[in-house]
Amino acid sequence: MRKLAFFIPFVLFIGLSVFLFSGLFSDPMARESSVLNKPLPAFSLPDLQQPDNLWTAEKLKGKPYLLNVWGTWCVTCNAELAYLTELREQGVMIIGLYYQQPSDAAFGEVFNLTALQQEVKLKLEQQGDPYQWNILDKDRTLIFDLGVTGAPETFLIDTKGMIRYHHIGDINPQVWQQKLAAAYQSLQE
């Protein structure tokens, strides 16, 4: 027995190496989304351009669509607008979830809806408008429930309102082809 004890460090090390080896082939940034295969969380949020119109999870059911979290302040989001617009022209339904940054009263920032509407309108006119409409998440409640870590992030939602895919980062032709296109097509049927 005493002799075997000296093999313990070796055995432990080999065990550790197995994990290091498998760790090499997985993306350390990748994380399993906690909302996958769950229904879209309940919410009631206004339309960005027509604030009287309230959107809820119920109202959005019926067609598969992409829910794209974005903001005019987010450089990467602006970069993906053009390709998303292309997708819209191919018939993909995309709904924007507008990520409003917190206003810091200490720094004299006040939330101004009219100014925001103008800004969004201008931006979409310039860079292309992929969105059927935009939902304004002023206090980031739905964004929090969805476990969004930053913008842009995109959720693929099926006809029953279930979240089928959660993509972190921008959508470009490569990402669409490799990760989202097939899933989106399968939901169409």
Next chain:
Amino acid sequence: MIAEYGQLALTFAFCVSLALAVVPLYGSFKGNQIALELGNPLAYALFFLTAFSFWALSYAFWANDFTVVYVASNSNSLLPWYYRLTAVWGGHEGSMLLWLLVLAGWTAAVALFSRSLPLQFQGRILGVMGLIAVGFYAFVLFMSNPFMLSLPYYPVDGRDLNPLLQDFGMIIHPPMLYMGYVGFAVSFAFAIAALMGGKFDSTWARWARPWTLAAWMFLTLGIMLGSWWAYAELGWGGWWFWDPVENASFMPWLVGTALIHSLAVTEKRGTFKSWTVLLAIGAFSLSLLGAFLVRSGVLVSVHSFAADPDRGLYLLAFLLVVVGGSLLLYAIRMNSVRSQARYELFSREVLLWGNNIFLLTATLVVLLGTLFPLVHKELGLGSISIGEPFFNQLFYYLVIPFSLLLGLGPWVRWKQQQVQPLLKPMSLVAIATLILALGTMAATQSIQANLALLGLLLGAWVGSSAIFELLQRLQQFGSITQGLTKLNASHFGMTLAHIGFAVLVVGVAMTKTYSVETQVRMKAGDQVELAGYQFKLVEVYDLKGPNYSGEAAELDVSYQGDYVTHLHAEKRFYPVQRSVMTEAAVHARLSRDLYVALGESLSEDSWALSLYVKPFVRWIWLGGLLMSLGGLIALCDKRYRRRTASLDQKDKADA
């Protein structure tokens, strides 16, 4: 042209490392004198070729030779010359070349300073260093070559050095850190050479001691500089982040510290033999693991180099061969070794055993905290992250018993200690501890039962115990002045390092408890009060540097109406890398730091500023500095420089 010569020298160096890995080891097993004697010249050749290669890369940086891909990616013609030279180790390939230079340097140093060792043993050490070198030289030459050229279509200017690395701390932090990491390769080589020989008397431990101390000293300095750099450069007043890469440097340090103490037991008392060998293997294995974690992209960290799975795979294979191989050799060779020395329950052996237990538990905590997210994910349990609270909590629990033992340790004799003679000095130390801790607390803050008081008590306990013990030891030589000349340097080194630890503990506890900060919006002329200090923003103006532009803020600070200092904080924009950097303004005193970081411009005339008052934060680095200074003094001990057998005998009699 120079870069091609560098490449050539590196290729030759690789060939030399192959010879170094084979020839002396062959000689040691076949008893071939000539092969053994070839070890030294090979080690020197390895060093000179590597040094030339390193010089060639430095020259390419100096001369802005953008035909070299590595230079083009990490330098820029506008970069000041001193940063162009330190940019040599600003990226993966160049830092690996620095690693090689340090490895070759240690190998040459072993060849130079261990000529008095038995030739066979020396040959084995050099052979093991050669085996390690082969792995690293092949890695650099075939997978991370810094001399790759982009001819004929080379860029007209470079992409610039990461602005985070354009700082004085960064100039010396990596070389010191690598000196530490690679230095443990020498302790490792000594242990493996002893395993090959199968002879485990205490001599190998004595030979390995100065090398381990030297490596430990550099590593301590390197970690301290890294912490200081983060504090000055990252702009939010933090000094340790439990980042995977920091952890990767901290683990070898913890095991190295345990090794220093365990080597002392093995040398003086001939026990802990198998344990010491395992620690020597462990310290270097953790250095290698660190290199793997940083350079493979397995973990997410601010320090990570661009991830490349091929490099990761190679390093993992290398890790498996070196660590797996040595642990296997350990398992096969070590199980026949038994220690004979006896010792009682209350003896220095037992206390040092306690030291090792706590240091290794700490290592385990850091290792688990660093790797658990990886293991968790690979087991399919999802992503988790382990942050500061986990490490802080566990380290609080560990540092209390550790410090109590540390205050007691130096007083206790080998083999057996009677309790009675210690009662008087230890009560004196305890009284001094209370006076010091409560006095400091009353002088700087109000007395409260909190983390700061705990830290002060532990620090004062360790510190006053170390000083009292030194005084008592000096008096044994007749008088203190006589003792100063007669007491050996190791003892002074030990005392200083222990005081350094005490200073560090006090610094951490005070900073953690009493730091205050605020984020404010200020206009020129505005005044903000924090912890009694009045910060007045005098002006903000535009700035133009050699490779950056930006803004600078000037502040006046006063304390209860009295002018204290003027602060100058900068925010720089580096156009080539398109990144913004904070140059925090720091006014440092032993008792506190004032720290100001300039943030965003909020409107025409107002700015976001972060203000911090951090009591005792200097003590953290002062503690680290004292520890490495202690290591340096211990290294100067005459004992390590006499090798003849008769003196070895005398040493044993002394112990």
